[in-house]
Amino acid sequence: MSGDLRKPQPDPGASRACPQPPSLPEKLQDLAPAQARFCLGILRGMEKTLERPLKGSTIFAAFSGGADSTSLLLALRWLRPKAGFALHALHLDHGLRPSSAAEAEYCRKFCSELGLECLTQSLNLKNEGTSGVEERARKARYAFFAEKAAQTPNALIALGHNCNDLAEDILMRLIRGTGWPGLSGMRAYDRRRALIRPMLGTPRTRIEGFLAGLGVTWLRDESNLNRTFFRNRVRLDILPLILRENPSFLEAAAGLRLLGGADEEYFAALLADAAPQDPKQTVFVSGQRLAGLHKALRLRLYKKILDALGPGQTRLATLLEADAAWLAGKGPAEHLLPGGKKIRTEKRGLSFFAAGEIP
Amino acid sequence: MSGDLRKPQPDPGASRACPQPPSLPEKLQDLAPAQARFCLGILRGMEKTLERPLKGSTIFAAFSGGADSTSLLLALRWLRPKAGFALHALHLDHGLRPSSAAEAEYCRKFCSELGLECLTQSLNLKNEGTSGVEERARKARYAFFAEKAAQTPNALIALGHNCNDLAEDILMRLIRGTGWPGLSGMRAYDRRRALIRPMLGTPRTRIEGFLAGLGVTWLRDESNLNRTFFRNRVRLDILPLILRENPSFLEAAAGLRLLGGADEEYFAALLADAAPQDPKQTVFVSGQRLAGLHKALRLRLYKKILDALGPGQTRLATLLEADAAWLAGKGPAEHLLPGGKKIRTEKRGLSFFAAGEIP
Numbered sequence: 001m002s003g004d005l006r007k008p009q010p011d012p013g014a015s016r017a018c019p020q021p022p023s024l025p026e027k028l029q030d031l032a033p034a035q036a037r038f039c040l041g042i043l044r045g046m047e048k049t050l051e052r053p054l055k056g057s058t059i060f061a062a063f064s065g066g067a068d069s070t071s072l073l074l075a076l077r078w079l080r081p082k083a084g085f086a087l088h089a090l091h092l093d094h095g096l097r098p099s100s101a102a103e104a105e106y107c108r109k110f111c112s113e114l115g116l117e118c119l120t121q122s123l124n125l126k127n128e129g130t131s132g133v134e135e136r137a138r139k140a141r142y143a144f145f146a147e148k149a150a151q152t153p154n155a156l157i158a159l160g161h162n163c164n165d166l167a168e169d170i171l172m173r174l175i176r177g178t179g180w181p182g183l184s185g186m187r188a189y190d191r192r193r194a195l196i197r198p199m200l201g202t203p204r205t206r207i208e209g210f211l212a213g214l215g216v217t218w219l220r221d222e223s224n225l226n227r228t229f230f231r232n233r234v235r236l237d238i239l240p241l242i243l244r245e246n247p248s249f250l251e252a253a254a255g256l257r258l259l260g261g262a263d264e265e266y267f268a269a270l271l272a273d274a275a276p277q278d279p280k281q282t283v284f285v286s287g288q289r290l291a292g293l294h295k296a297l298r299l300r301l302y303k304k305i306l307d308a309l310g311p312g313q314t315r316l317a318t319l320l321e322a323d324a325a326w327l328a329g330k331g332p333a334e335h336l337l338p339g340g341k342k343i344r345t346e347k348r349g350l351s352f353f354a355a356g357e358i359p
Numbered sequence: 360m361s362g363d364l365r366k367p368q369p370d371p372g373a374s375r376a377c378p379q380p381p382s383l384p385e386k387l388q389d390l391a392p393a394q395a396r397f398c399l400g401i402l403r404g405m406e407k408t409l410e411r412p413l414k415g416s417t418i419f420a421a422f423s424g425g426a427d428s429t430s431l432l433l434a435l436r437w438l439r440p441k442a443g444f445a446l447h448a449l450h451l452d453h454g455l456r457p458s459s460a461a462e463a464e465y466c467r468k469f470c471s472e473l474g475l476e477c478l479t480q481s482l483n484l485k486n487e488g489t490s491g492v493e494e495r496a497r498k499a500r501y502a503f504f505a506e507k508a509a510q511t512p513n514a515l516i517a518l519g520h521n522c523n524d525l526a527e528d529i530l531m532r533l534i535r536g537t538g539w540p541g542l543s544g545m546r547a548y549d550r551r552r553a554l555i556r557p558m559l560g561t562p563r564t565r566i567e568g569f570l571a572g573l574g575v576t577w578l579r580d581e582s583n584l585n586r587t588f589f590r591n592r593v594r595l596d597i598l599p600l601i602l603r604e605n606p607s608f609l610e611a612a613a614g615l616r617l618l619g620g621a622d623e624e625y626f627a628a629l630l631a632d633a634a635p636q637d638p639k640q641t642v643f644v645s646g647q648r649l650a651g652l653h654k655a656l657r658l659r660l661y662k663k664i665l666d667a668l669g670p671g672q673t674r675l676a677t678l679l680e681a682d683a684a685w686l687a688g689k690g691p692a693e694h695l696l697p698g699g700k701k702i703r704t705e706k707r708g709l710s711f712f713a714a715g716e717i718p
Contacts, residue, residue: 177611252536296625316614358570
């Protein structure tokens with residue numbers, strides 16, 4: 001690739017955070033076989049997930065400078081000539097750490113050495129050190145991604161989540177009380193948001209091995225060690241106990257995701273006409289309609305309607321309560337959900353209210 | 360109830376293991392309101408699970424002398440006149456601990472004070488202190504239960520599993536890589552084996568509170584603290600971390616079980632004619648038949664056939680591999696499963712072999 005990525009770069013104030021990339025092979029064909037296989041596996045996986053070739057797409061690769069996004073960006077950079085897509089990096093500087101500006105600078109330089117454009121946006125999120133800031137950072141990140149995707153035809157946002165992230169996500173969902181198929185974790189492809197996660201089946205060790213083999217270092221996010229955050233407690237305290245019981249647990253998580261994906265698609269097809277496409281106000285489902293559906297489908301119908309009514313995670317327990325209340329033919333009762341949504345159960349059927357609506 | 364259960368009983372060599380039951384109210388009506396509610400909740404739950412009244416049933420309550428089975432036995436003893444079932448206790452002396460004969464004696468006396476018959480069987484399982492012994496003890500216990508149920512019309516075997524056991528079971532299944540709906544844990548009712556678990560929605564704390572309120576003590580199984588056993592590591596090390604994250608996790612587990620039960624019933628109804636009722640030998644499913652089924656249903660069909668072919672837990676990963684191999688139209692390949700079962704994938708379809716069959 002252009003330039004010598006091993007050459008020291010002036011980087012005042014961020015020497016810890018900004019290791020220097022080495023000079024790298026220019027072409028896919030110049031890689032060692034294991035490294036080329038890593039890249040080709042990503043291409044095959046993406047095209048299988050999308051059920052189409054990547055030719056003609058514009059891929060925006062989210063790039064934080066960490067191991068996952070560095071390996072994904074490098075792999076896509078090497079795959080680009082073969083697969084025929086356009087490639088840009090996206091970096092969001094959340095402004096949450098003193099080092100974040102230097103990290104953004106590192107990312108820009110890394111991309112520039114690869115001959116890639118690095119689209120950067122800077123925020124200034126207030127960091128109270130609580131979990132709330134993680135959620136706000138996540139929202140800001142996805143809004144930035146969505147904006148980029150909306151401006152470009154055939155755009156894809158590629159995210160670096162790996163199989164360890166998936167396993168953590170499944171555990172977090174289990175702990176929170178998520179139902180099935182949501183329990184099976186984040187998706188490899190979110191068509192509506194044009195998000196793709198090409199490394200969701202790849203364990204972190206393999207990603208770090210790929211970079212180590214290339215002599216590439218990466219930024220380490222020390223907030224990953226902060227047990228204030230739920231995800232970090234799962235990663236640092238719970239997942240290791242589970243991997244000790246079953247060293248193949250990451251494979252199990254990957255399998256669960258595939259099964260959940262199949263079930264999600266299956267239920268979605270069955271309920272394609274059952275719920276309003278995009279309800280903005282109260283949705284009423286009659287008892288007669290509900291009586292014709294198996295409980296397994298009724299519960300998914302409720303979830304589908306609630307998801308369409310706005311943000312807020314639906315607790316399975318609330319859906320079960322509402323269904324049981326309707327089945328028991330009880331008088332009117334209200335069931336409150338996160339995000340201000342409500343279900344009203346009556347003998348004649350169920351009404352679903354968006355936040356702020358008065359039942 | 361008959362006799363004074365608080366009266367000291369001669370019990371040489373097992374004084375630690377055999378606390379003395381106090382005198383107890385004779386009738387349901389004599390219980391404190393919270394205790395009566397505990398009992399009536401069990402009755403309501405059982406009749407709802409069975410979808411019929413318990414009148415005319417013969418309930419064999421598995422009784423180890425521990426907190427769960429003691430509270431279940433007491434509740435059933437108080438419910439018996441109201442609900443109109445016959446009641447016996449079943450105790451299996453596994454012979455695994457020096458104290459086990461004294462524990463069996465304690466159980467017989469406890470039942471005798473309640474005016475109940477305690478059917479006891481003694482085994483002499485060899486205890487190497489490994490997990491294998493737990494599995495053999497479990498098998499022996501269920502074989503003993505099955506024998507009793509087979510001898511009596513309208514028999515039910517009532518087991519003391521509680522909501523903590525369910526949560527542990529879900530975690531163990533998750534760790535092992537179980538698919539959905541199996542992941543949702545043990546069932547409240549197993550029609551084929553006439554097993555019912557009336558306290559599966561009840562947390563351990565509530566059960567111990569019920570006994571404490573009555574002044575009844577119970578046998579403590581010290582092997583529960585032995586981290587040689589997978590279940591104990593889940594109970595002692597993993598579940599507490601999860602309950603710290605979500606103190607309502609037991610409710611989440613109970614909800615997951617209900618959803619899994621609905622899905623199991625739903626898939627079973629769809630596949631009622633899809634698999635042989637009770638295959639004893641090779642089952643072949645043509646590619647044409649598979650092509651007409653959604654992946655969500657194909658995977659459940661494979662599971663159903665394999666379950667019918669004999670014991671051995673089916674790993675989800677193997678089912679996904681076999682399905683992917685068939686979809687990819689690959690040449691003949693064999694996929695091995697626990698219990699000696701096999702799947703052979705070919706373009707023309709899938710063959711399922713019981714243990715010992717030569718593909």
